[in-house]
Amino acid sequence: MLDLQRQYEQIRADVLAAVGRVCASQHYILGPEVEALEGEVADFCGAGDAVGCASGTDALWLALAAAGVQPGDQVLTTPFSFFASASAIVRAGARPVFADIDPRTFNLDPAQVECFLRGGQHGKLRALLPVHLYGQCVDMDWLQRLADEFHLSVIEDAAQAIGARLGGERSKARGAGSMGVSAAFSFYPTKNLSAYGEAGLVTTSDPAMAAHMRLLRNHGSSRRYVHEELGWNSRLDAMQAAILRVKLKYVKGWNDARRERAARYDQLFAAAGLASAAGEPAAERTENAAPIQLPSTSAHAHHVFHQYVVRAYRRDELREFLTARKIGTEIYYPIPLHLQPCFVYLGYREGDFPEAERAAKEVLALPMFPELTEEEQRWVVKSIADFYC
Template identity: 55%
Template sequence: MNQMVVAGEKATLQSVPMLDFGREYAEVREEVLAAIEAVCAGQRFILGPEVARFEQAAADACGVAHAVGCASGTDALWLALAALEIGPGHAVVTTPFSFFATVSSILRAGATPLLADIDEATFNLDPAQVKAVSSTRKVTAVMPVHLYGQCADMDALRSLASTTGLRIVEDAAQAFGATWNGVRAGALGDVAAFSFYPTKNLSAYGDAGMTTTADDALAERMTMLRAHGMRKRYFHDEVGWNSRLDTLQAAVLEVKLRRVDAGNARRREIAAKYDDLFRAAGIVGSSTADGIVLPFTDPRAGHVFHQYVIRTPKRDALKDFLTNQKIGSEIYYPLPLHLQESLKSLGYKLGDFPVSEKAANEVLALPIFPELREDEQETVVAAIRRFYR
């Protein structure tokens, strides 16, 4: 195992990938290929039995009655909103610090996105800001994003919803297996949306998504909407969408679902090791003025570390330095949604959400995946220490 390089020592050029799909594939190859072969042999390529089996297993894993597979995490968000009959004339409060699909799904449903700033420590929606927005506008729903694998403050958001009648749509795209007070993401709101994009903790070999709910009627409606609005074949009750979960992807997900809890536990171990290494390196501060700021985990949350994200005002220079050292890193996300060119019509401007804007200038995700080795973590931390020293 490599020793951590200290100041003055010659830099190691060991490369560290941001993510390595091949390592996981080496472990699941035989099971995945057997599952794919079974689909091909059975010739049920659209909504085959593997889809129903995966949906039931995923629902059980999330602690809900229903899971409805669909074509992507983006479609899952739209299905959730459509099932709640949220559309023109409705407003949904969400975060400006997220992937584009969070807001675009609201627009696709025909509703109006209203943005509220985030909590500086967790990067998730600040319930106080949600309350402030809801007090000035008529709002139908709130869409908290469980960013980086940590659930939003669902105690505060559910309390607000109970007093105002807001529906809660969880954007749990990055949070399969995460918990809040022991309750799994996907069971914390009226309905939730997951993504199984290949980089996710539970990932497909292409695009795939899922919604979850405890509500029988919502589940039935989402099942209908994902198949062109059909309850009976060729009879279309509504104008739905073609967003079925591919049977081949369901087969892959069924295999990988059996490993996701162990993978999440491993991610927590890696995150804890990073914390220890950074503190030992002496470059951690309580604020970005003192050094890098490590990820914060709310004691009520079961973090699954989809990303391990540090903060530093020297983010861009650090990223360039790591790239030159052949170490992967990524920025999630460099431009808040309210400043995106395509969302100018929302009417927001620079300075409207200062916490989100500051985060967008400071966050940097470091390599984290279950197969990441300890010597690779040491290489990452040693490189960052050289940058600061």
């Protein structure tokens, strides 16, 4: 699925120099490296400021808390994401509510959000938490119009989307992390920009929110042993920040390489006669239909392919076949959030979000990273062809 060793070989000297710099400074928590990283990531994303923290999960919690989400509130998100998109809402004291996804992009469907809002059950709703899944931005213009009308904050879960953009021919492109009141990023080792451990960050252009998050990540304290409110220890360490600063310089090039590899997969699948055209509405799978549906990119989206995810006929058998050939694949995500055992108390049932549930049964992420070779991609597609033939 992912070979980080190849990336390390390219940047080894710079990474070791950065680690050496931190050791020489003997400054390990927050401090100048973290402040420099915050400024550089804010610039990269087109946001006014950024606040480093211990993980993407903490970044979501900080963003929600600083947006004023509190017990009794509801926050609407997608049922098809990593667990933290919903668990952070609970940790902020609120209740997650869900709307179904767009089957083409796998992202929260603004039409479904609109249905929920116009259905009149939004009295306690405080915020929208769209997730830019797999590296593709949600249709933020539509969501923002709804948020303005219903007085909601929009917090982006940009954990998988550093460097992704939205923009039409006439409108200026906007980066993931610059569109909501704040946005949460994860630097988990598998991400497009990844640390050598756990790390996360929130971008925002609201100085008061940034100041509040700096307080919250440090036990709610701006002066030693004085705690203005209840916070947490979610400080980013200098070693991770220094390594991330090295890697940030490469992210644009790495994202471009991911996009090239995605285009190559598309071509290889089409040439093998395995795939229905990208963006075609998913049909009921039959023996005669194309067995693979390619990922679809919305008009005006600059997709950074954190993952290359297809829908596959007989997905689980295909996965076993590929595993036997030592080809790594993953299922992101096999259980939609509304059906997670810990969320039974929310009262959702199977059938409530049919597109999220169908995606959970059909999606398969194929090997995707900037150093993936053409030969390896050909082997993946040839193996999939062998399975269906």
